[in-house]
Amino acid sequence: ILLVEDDPVTQAYLAAVLEALPATVDAVASAGEAMRAVSGGGRGTHALWLVDAHLPDADGAGLLARLRPVAPWTPAIAHTASRERAEIDALLAAGYERVLAKPVAAKVLRAAVEAALQSRSAVAEAGVDPGWNVAALRRLFRDELPAQQAAVNLASKAGRRRDMENVLHRMRASCALVGAQHLDAAVRALQRVPGSGKALDTFNQAIAAWLRRG
Template sequence: MTPRILLVEDDPVTRAFLTAAAEALPARVDAVDCLAAARDRIRTQTYDLWLVDANLPDGQGAMLLEEPQRQGTAVLAHTAACEQDTLARLREAGFADVLVKPLTATALQAAIRSATANDEASSFDVAMPANDQAGALPLWDDAKALTALNGQRAHVDALRGLFLEELPATRDTIAAAAHDRDLDAMRASLHRLRASCGFVGAMRLDATVAVLHGAPDSPEALADFLAVAQDTLSSR
């Protein structure tokens, strides 16, 4: 039987990647971008699995675990956070497992197979990229992107196109939050951006995002991020 999956993810690049990877199993995927849309779906459709972003624009993904329509449905969380205490809290909330973004299509598919087959749960935590100096990294790592997308060059090109379309608005949102000293808003946007960077192999931008996320009040880190974002946009 082809599993039917509800994917809840607000970032369009990540949503496109996760949808393509899951559909390649094969699986039927309904993708939405917020809790409200997810609730509308589960009221009228039964799913074999929910893949839920831990942090969404209208609340925490764990809130869906309380929905009466769940009725034993397996639910996996996915997040760009890699801190062990954060991952432990998500599992304690009731998620069957936690997938750390960026992850490869193979890892996602293995997690889906395990969850829908009721196999013993496995941990699919994926180490985040090291925070090397941004200047020593390439703007684009084709090998990393191809690995994430099972060698499908067309998928890499499509996701990078979407990534570059979204990047100016994301950059401006982060810059505005920095100007307003809204550190929580900055971190939320940087968190989503880092997952997208990993999927498309935007290595230098990923490094500056990681530094700025750790020091959102640093003018130097913000300047580095803005410069590398512009370099990334100018590279295609």
């Protein structure tokens, strides 16, 4: 696991929690070091990136954009002391599947990491070829989202559960291909409780976060 954290105390704590999983932790303190760790090790070296949203030489969204061309399929989790909804949404829109609030409880970190690693395994088992143009796939995915969102909302309003499930099922496959774990979680939640207004709101918010990526 690549841990990017510039505060020595926080870095030591997070590394200790991760090592107890157990996991091998590559801890660095800047975006530059993170880029060297990923580029130097080759594609796929790390199973997961855990990134501080505020680094001395970059923000979390900017660093993720630089890392993605090197390792398109590596899941990423951000951690931040901010409680601002706009900042959290921006990190999710940038491609982080989770944003953890500092100080991060050990059990919360462990659960988030285990979920991210499971999603990575699911992509690998699907036989997805990392040679695909990931950026193009994500653009296509984003272009399809408004129509899918409209179809889900219309089916929900009309009480057509079968139509709703058909769209959600297709979205699950697409989410896996582009690494949209945050949106996939919202889709799965809506599948579990298709009549829930709260689950539908979360679904719509997750789509909005993807569309804001532009």
